[in-house]
Amino acid sequence: MASVNASLPGNRLGRNELGAIFALNLVQGLPAYFFTVAMPALLRDRGASLDLVGLTYVVWLPWALKWIWAPVFDARPLLRLSVLRAGPVALALAFLSLLWSHPEHDVAPVLVTAALASTIGATLQIIVGAEVIHRTDSAARAIANVLQVTGMTLGGVMGGAVLLGLSEHIGWTSSIAATATMIVLAGLTAFQMRKGSIIPSRRPSIRDVVTNRRILVLPVLVGFGNVADGFLGAWLVDQGHGAVEVGRYLGLFAVLAMIPASAVAGLLLRTMRLGRTLILLFAVKGGLLAAMAFVPMQGILAVAVAVTAFAMSAALMTAVWQSYMASVSESASATGFAFLTSMEALVIMLGGMAAGQAALQWGYSPVFCISVTAVCLAALMTPIFSASRTGAP
Numbered sequence: 001m002a003s004v005n006a007s008l009p010g011n012r013l014g015r016n017e018l019g020a021i022f023a024l025n026l027v028q029g030l031p032a033y034f035f036t037v038a039m040p041a042l043l044r045d046r047g048a049s050l051d052l053v054g055l056t057y058v059v060w061l062p063w064a065l066k067w068i069w070a071p072v073f074d075a076r077p078l079l080r081l082s083v084l085r086a087g088p089v090a091l092a093l094a095f096l097s098l099l100w101s102h103p104e105h106d107v108a109p110v111l112v113t114a115a116l117a118s119t120i121g122a123t124l125q126i127i128v129g130a131e132v133i134h135r136t137d138s139a140a141r142a143i144a145n146v147l148q149v150t151g152m153t154l155g156g157v158m159g160g161a162v163l164l165g166l167s168e169h170i171g172w173t174s175s176i177a178a179t180a181t182m183i184v185l186a187g188l189t190a191f192q193m194r195k196g197s198i199i200p201s202r203r204p205s206i207r208d209v210v211t212n213r214r215i216l217v218l219p220v221l222v223g224f225g226n227v228a229d230g231f232l233g234a235w236l237v238d239q240g241h242g243a244v245e246v247g248r249y250l251g252l253f254a255v256l257a258m259i260p261a262s263a264v265a266g267l268l269l270r271t272m273r274l275g276r277t278l279i280l281l282f283a284v285k286g287g288l289l290a291a292m293a294f295v296p297m298q299g300i301l302a303v304a305v306a307v308t309a310f311a312m313s314a315a316l317m318t319a320v321w322q323s324y325m326a327s328v329s330e331s332a333s334a335t336g337f338a339f340l341t342s343m344e345a346l347v348i349m350l351g352g353m354a355a356g357q358a359a360l361q362w363g364y365s366p367v368f369c370i371s372v373t374a375v376c377l378a379a380l381m382t383p384i385f386s387a388s389r390t391g392a393p
Contacts, residue, residue: 017194018147019189021132021147022151023186024088025150025152026152026155027088027121027186027187028125028152029156029158030156030158030179030183031117031121032059032118032121032155032156032159034163040230058353059115060346060348061115062119062122063122063341065342066119066126066342067335067342070126073334081190084127084128085190087120087123088184089184090120091120091187092183094116095117099173099176125338126337129337130337132325133330141322141325142266142318145321146266146318149314149317149321150258150263153255153256153259163176209328209329209335209339210327210328210329210336210340215324216343218320218323219344220343221375221377222344222347223343223344223346224371224374225285225289225375225378226313226348227355227367228292228355228371229309229313230355231359232250232306232310235306235364236250241303249303249307250306250310257310262314265319268319269318269322274326278316278323282378282379283379284315285313288308288309288312289368290368293365294365321341323385327340355367
């Protein structure tokens, strides 16, 4: 009988390692969704202004700057395995610092903790992304990216909904301790990654980072297209829903909907051209955002549209990451992937802060309009920056 860690067809990642990729993304998603979904809703429910909600976008700063330390993992690839194993423990310890603070009383310490957790999560993403680029062809990469998005999504269920729910029933201290424990347990799967899987490389020059320069347009447009997502929780709160209720909508229903959404995106990537997949997904996301910007809605309709729009982010992430990975050199896999995703995070962070000010002055419609415009431009420009196929005939 073949080993359970035997290589899959068209793929140099074993089954156990694919499971580790899933779990390590769950480790990233758990605190990430707490700080980007649950905390904004909790702050708004406690009376925080929209500009303060926009300030929570500072948690994107480490994701925007991760290209600075990413070259270390190209120049010293053997370091990747050690960081993969130690990272989840460090993340759990950072998360435990929340035991001494609470968002409704101590916003600043929570934001510092969020920045630290984001730094660790961003580092894990750099390493996992580099491994996927090195060791998969385009078809197997679609599977790996679905696992990455799905893992982060399930982590989001815990961080965006379960944590809020637990804090209501067992208290803030117990819920934080339980979450840190889950992070450590999921992180143990890093020990499934093989030492031999790390491919040595050299420290990349700037010319090595991106092989397809046209792709540089994509992170900017995707970043602006995602700005509205951070305001969906506050938007629903302002329509009369409580923070825990919104956490259930966006941190549970929407995040669970991300799983089939990302699976559909993976199927599309394996059966049609990458460019066509991107155009289709951009069109759907743009239509949902336009509905929120221009169509009066409330009650279950507003919840349904917000949930679907949030879930579409997972489908787009799967396809966009596929595009990023096809556009970087393998000799600079960590740096290239980090550079493109950092551009996107920087746009989300700065755009989110600016959108908070705009929402404070003029309401939510301008925020949604900005994202609609970016998504429409992305769909129109996809043929320009997309020159890859997914392996489909």
